[in-house]
Amino acid sequence: MNPFTYERASDPQAALALGARAGTKYLGGGTNLVDLMRETIERPNLLVDVTGLSCAIEETEEDGLRIGAGVKNTAVAADRRVRDRYPMLAQAILAGASAQIRNMATMGGNLLQRTRCTYFYDDAARCNKRNPGAGCDAVEGFNRYHAILGASSACVATHPSDMAVALAALDAVVAVEGQTGRREVPLTDFHRLPSETPQIETVLEPGELITAVTLPPEGFAGRSSYRKVRDRASYAFALVSVAAALEVEDGTVKKVRIALGGVAHKPWRATTAEAALKGGPATEPAFRAAAEAELASARGLSHNVFKIDLARRVVTDMLVKLSAQKGVI
């Protein structure tokens, strides 16, 4: 690990002033950043600890929830309001990592965690994300965990977060603060596809700080679910994960939300499938056709072609189960 200076920010303005300096990184729970620093993939010269800044979960004026960027993952998943009103978010958080890591990891840090592509971690391998222009060894390598949607020849890495998949489905908004002011970014626009610059992973400008994630009032309690398919029963990253919500009226799809994890460089909101379903019949063939439409642009690599069919089947099965739920509110 390279030497660095540690500062604990007393307030957001102090954090932003320090964050404006070159070589500064904001520090949350450190569960990913400390590991990357140990491997010298990240080499900040100043760490600004922002874990003490925004640690509250509050009601918004629009009857949603505002979750501070410093709130620990466990605290979000255990929060009574989150569980009752946004159960899909609680499930997604609990699907990720281990209890120990969820106790450390923060809301903001979870969104900014980096891919677990093994070639990104291996400094003997070529990686455009770690060393822009070097090439990508994952394209022809062991790419079971890699992207099938939205990838480029420069990068086929996936975003590892479970939580962000549920947030994408819920239309969550990321509150961001910078030296020039505040702005709000829809979660679905927050992460970028790799294109030719996979080292740029989000729309954050240098020095900008995530202060909160806001959930709109619609939480789909009782008619939503998060499912994660992985190589072992617990504590593994997703091969495919799906956050889905469905509201059916008289056999017709009234509202539907679908987001996929483990398949792309960002949480993948399935807008094509949603558009295909809305106003149409809530039937198994319609669900399957919508999933197929979403995955029409999917491209498999040597070790992950199976994920295309897996994603199709998981989406279809979840919608079938959600449409069969009785007594939905």
Add this chain to the structure above:
Amino acid sequence: MHFVVNGGGVDLEFDPRTSLLDLLRERLQLFGAKKGCNQGACGACTVLVDGERINSCLALAVQYQDREITTIEGLGAPGTLHPLQAAFVEHDGFQCGYCTPGQICSAVAMAEELKRGVPSYVSDDVTAADFALTRDELRERMSGNLCRCGAYNGIVEAIEETFGITSTGSGKREAAE
């Protein structure tokens, strides 16, 4: 910098690169918490901070000033074992013992999480008020602690005996099998 470890205060200065695990082992000679993978994958370094379990290998020590840190040495000692330590002996919850301090710290915090009504991924309904410690729940909640000797059966029995298995009913995972 001031730290509270196993009930006692200690002041010391160190390089900010120091992990909480290295601080405990190298500076405070508390060798209970172990360095296994050193990247948060194995759980051998698990300690309690204000009663909650964390991976001390991924924790920068500077972030944990003035917090209540508890290691296995703070849970029990020869002659005054924590009930879970005694149960691990009784049920052969280990072979080499390397993962044991982490397993025990982790399970003690897990029992507190259950008391607080924290759900898990295998909970049938995350909105429920409380959750029974079924075998499914126990295995899911302890999945951050690996045992290379494969002493899991003894570990599960020791935890069940100490914290009480409240139901043998099938959870989501068993039902799917």
